[in-house]
Amino acid sequence: MTSMNQQSGKNGPIEQYDVMVIGAGVSGMYALHHLRQMGLSVRVYDGASDIGGTWWYNRYPGARVDGPGSPFYSYTFSEELIQEWDWEETQSEQSAVLAYLEHVADRFDLRRDIQFDTWVQDARYDEATQRWTVETDTGVHASAPFLICAVGALSTANMPDIPGIHDFAGECYHTGRWPHEPVSFEGKRVAVIGTGSSGIQSIPEIAREAEHVTVLQRTPQYAFPAGNRPITPEERADARTNWDSFVAKMRSNFGGFPYDNQPRSALEDTPEQREALYEELWQRGSFKFFLDLYSDIATSEEANQSLADFVRAKIRKIVHDPVTAKKLLPDYFVITKRPILEDGYFETFNRDNVSLVDLREDPIERFTRTSVVTRSGEHPIDMLVLATGFDAISGSMLRLNPKGRGGMSLAEKWKDRFHNYLGLTVAGFPNLFMIHGPGSPGVFYNMPLGAERQMDWIGRCLRHLDEQELGAIEPLADSEEAWGAEVSALANATLFPRTDSWWTGANVPGKPRYFSVYLGGSIYYQRIYDMADNGYQGFVFEKENQPGNAEAS
Numbered sequence: 001m002t003s004m005n006q007q008s009g010k011n012g013p014i015e016q017y018d019v020m021v022i023g024a025g026v027s028g029m030y031a032l033h034h035l036r037q038m039g040l041s042v043r044v045y046d047g048a049s050d051i052g053g054t055w056w057y058n059r060y061p062g063a064r065v066d067g068p069g070s071p072f073y074s075y076t077f078s079e080e081l082i083q084e085w086d087w088e089e090t091q092s093e094q095s096a097v098l099a100y101l102e103h104v105a106d107r108f109d110l111r112r113d114i115q116f117d118t119w120v121q122d123a124r125y126d127e128a129t130q131r132w133t134v135e136t137d138t139g140v141h142a143s144a145p146f147l148i149c150a151v152g153a154l155s156t157a158n159m160p161d162i163p164g165i166h167d168f169a170g171e172c173y174h175t176g177r178w179p180h181e182p183v184s185f186e187g188k189r190v191a192v193i194g195t196g197s198s199g200i201q202s203i204p205e206i207a208r209e210a211e212h213v214t215v216l217q218r219t220p221q222y223a224f225p226a227g228n229r230p231i232t233p234e235e236r237a238d239a240r241t242n243w244d245s246f247v248a249k250m251r252s253n254f255g256g257f258p259y260d261n262q263p264r265s266a267l268e269d270t271p272e273q274r275e276a277l278y279e280e281l282w283q284r285g286s287f288k289f290f291l292d293l294y295s296d297i298a299t300s301e302e303a304n305q306s307l308a309d310f311v312r313a314k315i316r317k318i319v320h321d322p323v324t325a326k327k328l329l330p331d332y333f334v335i336t337k338r339p340i341l342e343d344g345y346f347e348t349f350n351r352d353n354v355s356l357v358d359l360r361e362d363p364i365e366r367f368t369r370t371s372v373v374t375r376s377g378e379h380p381i382d383m384l385v386l387a388t389g390f391d392a393i394s395g396s397m398l399r400l401n402p403k404g405r406g407g408m409s410l411a412e413k414w415k416d417r418f419h420n421y422l423g424l425t426v427a428g429f430p431n432l433f434m435i436h437g438p439g440s441p442g443v444f445y446n447m448p449l450g451a452e453r454q455m456d457w458i459g460r461c462l463r464h465l466d467e468q469e470l471g472a473i474e475p476l477a478d479s480e481e482a483w484g485a486e487v488s489a490l491a492n493a494t495l496f497p498r499t500d501s502w503w504t505g506a507n508v509p510g511k512p513r514y515f516s517v518y519l520g521g522s523i524y525y526q527r528i529y530d531m532a533d534n535g536y537q538g539f540v541f542e543k544e545n546q547p548g549n550a551e552a553s
């Protein structure tokens with residue numbers, strides 16, 4: 001393999017690398033480190049001004065890890081990182097996670113190979129040279145045999161298309177594109193659209209400062225106590241002393257966390273026993289709530305109903321005004337939208353300066369320069385917060401829209417479904433790899449660990465190509481079909497596809513509607529390594545510099 005050099009193209013010099021990576025978030029940072037360890041020349045591009053990806057952009061008030069928390073939402077590739085980094089809280093706030101990632105970037109001198117403030121506008125494959133070329137908005141023209149898309153599963157903001165929204169003359173912020181400068185809510189009338197994780201984390205914070213907050217809710221949410229607390233010195237010492245065994249457990253656990261999977265069905269217990277378990281988990285809080293639940297909450301309607309009833313009763317109890325409480329009651333299967341951790345969200349509706357609009361009965365009609373108008377009337381506002389989420393999982397790949405064989409665009413290929421193989425590769429797009437793309441466990445797995453494991457597989461694949469003097473790898477269309485069927489079969493055995501959510505693409509108008517996450521958890525990693533061990537089953541290879549000379553595997 002080559003190291004970085006330059007060649008001349010018709011538009012000036014073309015930088016040459018072994019691998020180009022798009023995205024300098026958690027996945028792209030590890031990709032860079034891993035590929036460098038392999039002795040490859042790597043260039044990373046990111047539109048942001050520094051590392052961190054989602055943690056660089058999502059600076060809204062209240063932003064915190066809302067998964068199973070620190071210290072297990074972190075890299076595992078370097079033992080030193082756990083030894084030298086002091087996580088303070090179980091649900092670390094955005095600034096703490098970003099500080100950790102900055103430490104990783106410093107520690108491994110990552111920034112020297114990352115080009116920031118650089119947006120990749122075009123990425124296309126050249127069949128004759130078996131190389132990808134990219135062009136950026138800063139005039140960079142670069143080429144490499146391999147393109148790794150670490151573009152983020154939750155990074156393309158979903159902007160609602162509501163009549164008059166662009167006429168609104170007050171301040172307007174999307175939670176996923178929050179300004180770096182402080183935002184003051186003091187004395188302001190703020191409307192928040194969206195009650196997903198971002199809305200539910202930010203609304204209590206905004207309400208503490210603002211004159212008035214109007215929450216515009218399309219779908220009520222089940223939300224669970226975050227249970228954030230300081231990490232004790234004993235826990236920190238335990239993680240440091242026993243890091244290897246924690247990592248081994250994370251790698252074998254379904255979701256990538258160091259906990260035991262719960263084998264018991266909810267239906268084995270009496271209603272009183274179930275209630276007692278739910279109450280215990282509710283009091284403790286944290287994402288561990290879902291990990292310590294019964295095994296069939298996401299598969300049995302009856303089991304699901306028992307938890308849904310429990311949470312609805314909690315909401316009714318917390319929220320004083322019965323009319324508001326009723327609007328906050330979700331009416332779909334619990335946990336079939338991404339579970340949310342909250343800290344004082346439901347209590348916020350007991351404040352005098354907070355009101356709730358149920359958009360299902362009182363929809364937004366339009367915005368004016370100074371207000372939002374719903375069917376029932378006008379709400380004057382100074383600020384609009386869009387907590388409207390993301391074109392998740394596939395959106396950032398489609399925004400990049402790479403061009404593969406014959407100039408075919410990914411948008412064309414993914415018109416009806418996000419065809420891919422193993423959630424890593426796409427037929428017609430040789431030598432392109434995705435991290436946390438559709439068809440992978442991505443957002444259903446510990447994301448830093450998942451990124452490491454997918455990247456390790458990609459690294460091994462690149463080594464295989466090099467050793468075998470192969471120039472290109474690409475999945476067969478049949479392999480994509482079979483993988484897509486497996487993704488859907490796993491999903492259809494659960495209640496998840498039966499609810500509209502960003503997992504199913506229902507939050508973005510016009511998006512293909514199906515559950516595109518691989519629900520096999522840690523089994524996925526076994527599967528992809530088995531395929532590699534069996535000679536990269538389902539892929540087709542080309543010899544180096546002999547395009548068209550394909551060998552099926």
Ligand code: N01
Pocket residue numbers: 063064065066067154158160161175193194195196197198199201216217218219338359387388389390443501502506507
């Ligand atoms: O986005 P969401 P999010 N009109 O899609 C509503 C991760 N995360 O940014 O439910 C009116 O969940 C939409 O309504 P509905 C986490 O995985 C992590 O909150 O589609 N409303 C919903 O209420 C999370 O799940 C962390 O009917 C509209 C809301 O906007 C994921 O990111 C923190 C609308 C969007 O909720 C996404 O969370 C935050 C419209 N036109 C998030 N369009 C941390 O770990 C959308 N909505 C720190």
